[in-house]
Amino acid sequence: MSAPDAVTGREQRILDIIETARSKRPRFKDAQITMAHGAGGKATQTLIEGLLVPAFGSSTLASLGDAGVVTIDGAALALTTDSFVVKPIRFPGGSIGELAVNGTVNDLAVSGARPVAMSLSLVLEEGLAAQELAAEVEAIAGAARTAGIEVISGDTKVVERGRCDSMYVSTTGLGQLDPRAALSPQGLRPGDRILVSGPVGNHGTAIMLARGELGLEAEVSSDTRSLWPAVDALLAAAGADLHCMRDATRGGVASVLNELARASGVAVVVREADVPLDPAVAGAAELLGIDPMYIANEGKLVAFVAPETAGTALAALRAVPGCEQASEIGEVKTEPPGMVLVETGFGGRRVMDQLVGDPLPRIC
Amino acid sequence: MRFVDEFRDAELGRALAGQILATVEPGRHYKVMEVCGGHTHSIYKYGIDDLLPANVELVHGPGCPVCVIPMGRVDDGIALATRPGVIFTCFGDMMRVPGSEGTFLDAKARGADVRMVYSPLDALRIAKENPAREVIFFAIGFETTAPSTALTLKRAKAEGVANFSCVCNHVTIVPPLRALLESPDLRLDGFIGPGHVSTVVGARPFGFIPADYGRPVVIAGFEPLDVLQAIQMILRQIADGRCEVENQYRRVVPYEGNLRALEVMAEVFELRPHFEWRGLGFISQSALRLSDAYADLDAEQRFGVPGVRIADPKACQCGEVLKGVIKPWECKVFGTACTPEHAIGTCMVSPEGACAAYYNYGRFAREREVV
Numbered sequence: 001m002s003a004p005d006a007v008t009g010r011e012q013r014i015l016d017i018i019e020t021a022r023s024k025r026p027r028f029k030d031a032q033i034t035m036a037h038g039a040g041g042k043a044t045q046t047l048i049e050g051l052l053v054p055a056f057g058s059s060t061l062a063s064l065g066d067a068g069v070v071t072i073d074g075a076a077l078a079l080t081t082d083s084f085v086v087k088p089i090r091f092p093g094g095s096i097g098e099l100a101v102n103g104t105v106n107d108l109a110v111s112g113a114r115p116v117a118m119s120l121s122l123v124l125e126e127g128l129a130a131q132e133l134a135a136e137v138e139a140i141a142g143a144a145r146t147a148g149i150e151v152i153s154g155d156t157k158v159v160e161r162g163r164c165d166s167m168y169v170s171t172t173g174l175g176q177l178d179p180r181a182a183l184s185p186q187g188l189r190p191g192d193r194i195l196v197s198g199p200v201g202n203h204g205t206a207i208m209l210a211r212g213e214l215g216l217e218a219e220v221s222s223d224t225r226s227l228w229p230a231v232d233a234l235l236a237a238a239g240a241d242l243h244c245m246r247d248a249t250r251g252g253v254a255s256v257l258n259e260l261a262r263a264s265g266v267a268v269v270v271r272e273a274d275v276p277l278d279p280a281v282a283g284a285a286e287l288l289g290i291d292p293m294y295i296a297n298e299g300k301l302v303a304f305v306a307p308e309t310a311g312t313a314l315a316a317l318r319a320v321p322g323c324e325q326a327s328e329i330g331e332v333k334t335e336p337p338g339m340v341l342v343e344t345g346f347g348g349r350r351v352m353d354q355l356v357g358d359p360l361p362r363i364c
Numbered sequence: 365m366r367f368v369d370e371f372r373d374a375e376l377g378r379a380l381a382g383q384i385l386a387t388v389e390p391g392r393h394y395k396v397m398e399v400c401g402g403h404t405h406s407i408y409k410y411g412i413d414d415l416l417p418a419n420v421e422l423v424h425g426p427g428c429p430v431c432v433i434p435m436g437r438v439d440d441g442i443a444l445a446t447r448p449g450v451i452f453t454c455f456g457d458m459m460r461v462p463g464s465e466g467t468f469l470d471a472k473a474r475g476a477d478v479r480m481v482y483s484p485l486d487a488l489r490i491a492k493e494n495p496a497r498e499v500i501f502f503a504i505g506f507e508t509t510a511p512s513t514a515l516t517l518k519r520a521k522a523e524g525v526a527n528f529s530c531v532c533n534h535v536t537i538v539p540p541l542r543a544l545l546e547s548p549d550l551r552l553d554g555f556i557g558p559g560h561v562s563t564v565v566g567a568r569p570f571g572f573i574p575a576d577y578g579r580p581v582v583i584a585g586f587e588p589l590d591v592l593q594a595i596q597m598i599l600r601q602i603a604d605g606r607c608e609v610e611n612q613y614r615r616v617v618p619y620e621g622n623l624r625a626l627e628v629m630a631e632v633f634e635l636r637p638h639f640e641w642r643g644l645g646f647i648s649q650s651a652l653r654l655s656d657a658y659a660d661l662d663a664e665q666r667f668g669v670p671g672v673r674i675a676d677p678k679a680c681q682c683g684e685v686l687k688g689v690i691k692p693w694e695c696k697v698f699g700t701a702c703t704p705e706h707a708i709g710t711c712m713v714s715p716e717g718a719c720a721a722y723y724n725y726g727r728f729a730r731e732r733e734v735v
Binding site: 010011014015017018021031032033034035036286289291342343344345346347348349350351353356357 | 368372374377378405408409410411412413414415460469470472473474588691693694698699700703704705723724725
């Protein structure tokens with residue numbers, strides 16, 4: 001930059017205008033729903049914070065946790081709901097049925113709740129082979145057994161051929177809040193260490209490859225799994241020093257970090273070289289020009305732990321089967337608040353912003 | 365990854381940064397333009413500008429092929445996409461570039477069958493799989509992607525795929541550079557030449573930059589060490605009082621370019637007399653259209669398009685930003701009428717454009733300067 005005189009009154013005014021626009025609650029002004037509203041980035045945020053949250057006036061909903069907590073006669077219960085619309089319904093490492101159970105379990109787990117019971121709603125497409133349906137029902141039953149959650153209610157609907165892709169699954173999960181948990185999206189503190197429970201980007205990459213549009217072949221499997229064992233281990237090791245957890249699903253780790261940096265009013269600094277990554281995922285992401293930090297996971301959590309307990313928490317996490325590659329990937333700082341910065345492996349820095357919609361492959 | 369990680373070595377990067385610091389004259393300000401959007405992406409992804417001394421400034425050039433497509437062309441594409449029976453195909457990053465009535469993603473939400481493809485051959489395959497539908501490929505890109513469009517068109521013609529056609533928006537790199545260099549208020553000291561384009565056209569076409577305009581050019585690869593080394597080579601030329609085209613990317617770019625690719629381009633395309641660039645206006649002989657032999661594969665001719673020119677708002681000053689004459693925040697519409705959510709000019713369309721980067725990260729960048 002030319003000189004300190006670059007910081008003129010006019011530049012400051014423009015920066016202030018941008019800052020004001022940024023800090024305003026997003027308003028939902030779009031004329032129609034596009035795929036971007038479902039991608040987990042800025043457009044999704046506008047839909048949720050601009051239309052849904054204000055409509056229902058619930059302070060629990062407004063805190064935007066993965067599950068809402070309700071206390072009945074002194075018993076704190078966590079409630080979450082989710083829909084699953086993945087295509088194809090079977091992919092390396094899992095299927096829509098497993099995803100539905102694990103996704104529900106994980107929203108409860110990262111909210112600090114032990115999964116107890118769930119409901120299951122199936123929307124089936126006319127013409128779906130009974131064998132395919134039976135396989136998914138079996139997958140749901142198996143995943144529920146593994147995760148220790150009971151399916152206690154359900155519903156089925158059938159729609160005409162072409163009105164849905166094979167099957168859609170909706171769930172509601174109920175969990176019991178663990179007394180060791182003191183978690184909040186506003187709970188990040190400067191100095192907190194950031195842990196991830198394993199390599200990132202596997203699920204989204206497996207789905208992209210399974211669609212067969214890329215003409216790439218690589219051994220990448222979805223990471224769908226229950227995160228309760230990981231959460232249980234973290235709560236035991238860190239207790240109240242565990243400040244917040246998130247399940248890094250659509251929008252990936254980058255979107256989770258952005259949401260929480262904003263919610264807590266802190267800066268998040270990620271050391272890119274420390275982020276665990278499978279070589280096949282790194283290769284596919286490189287070819288497509290997509291940052292793995294934005295790719296969806298279905299069995300990876302991000303945890304914020306006070307610095308003095310971070311080492312113990314990481315060791316406890318690594319002892320959980322499936323989390324052997326858990327790593328500390330960064331730290332919470334004070335400035336600049338609400339932003340996520342990356343220290344690149346090459347020695348530079350950049351901002352890791354929220355995406356507007358889906359990450360799109362680039363040609364240039 | 366082998367053959368990749370070697371070009372991302374942080375220690376070598378620091379060594380190069382040290383050489384750059386030793387090469388610059390203290391007190392002198394250097395503005396170096398990276399012509400290609402791919403370089404902008406590398407600079408952003410690896411935080412390369414962090415490794416440069418404060419008096420070396422990188423200016424993002426006009427080489428992002430999606431950002432330079434003007435609104436009228438997007439509108440033409442959307443008009444084709446919304447015709448009954450059409451399957452409209454384009455590259456992913458084109459889908460979010462706004463026309464006057466929204467983007468291709470918006471058109472898709474309104475019911476158009478818009479599909480993202482990774483190569484023009486994918487579009488041709490879709491045409492063969494859907495013989496009852498008209499399949500249109502919205503071709504974009506500099507000389508880098510033009511050969512694959514040309515080969516696809518050749519194949520479509522040879523195989524007689526009657527339901528395939530192409531909207532040709534291919535552009536060429538030299539005319540916009542010349543337009544920038546012609547400007548009397550140009551304040552650039554050197555150019556990082558486009559590596560991918562040069563694999564096709566070679567190093568020769570950039571000779572006019574040192575010869576006619578006295579600015580050094582170094583053609584560079586896209587890994588962070590490539591970019592840093594190119595910057596070092598440009599600054600070295602300036603320090604030595606030399607001014608020439610150098611090729612940092614010799615492992616990929618031959619001096620003569622790729623003659624077969626150039627041949628097939630010459631067969632399938634011809635120069636348009638002029639073409640509009642978003643933010644830069646009309647530039648003569650800066651784009652390609654299908655040659656007469658391929659006229660029946662030209663979607664613009666087969667279907668007719670509105671062809672309405674949507675003028676960039678008068679206040680948009682992308683041209684000045686690109687030339688390094690003004691900073692993004694000095695543009696009259698910056699941050700008010702022109703924002704990343706409602707972009708007007710090319711510099712705001714791409715997240716890596718100079719204006720979008722400043723809008724999103726300007727506050728942070730300024731704090732970094734103060735530190």
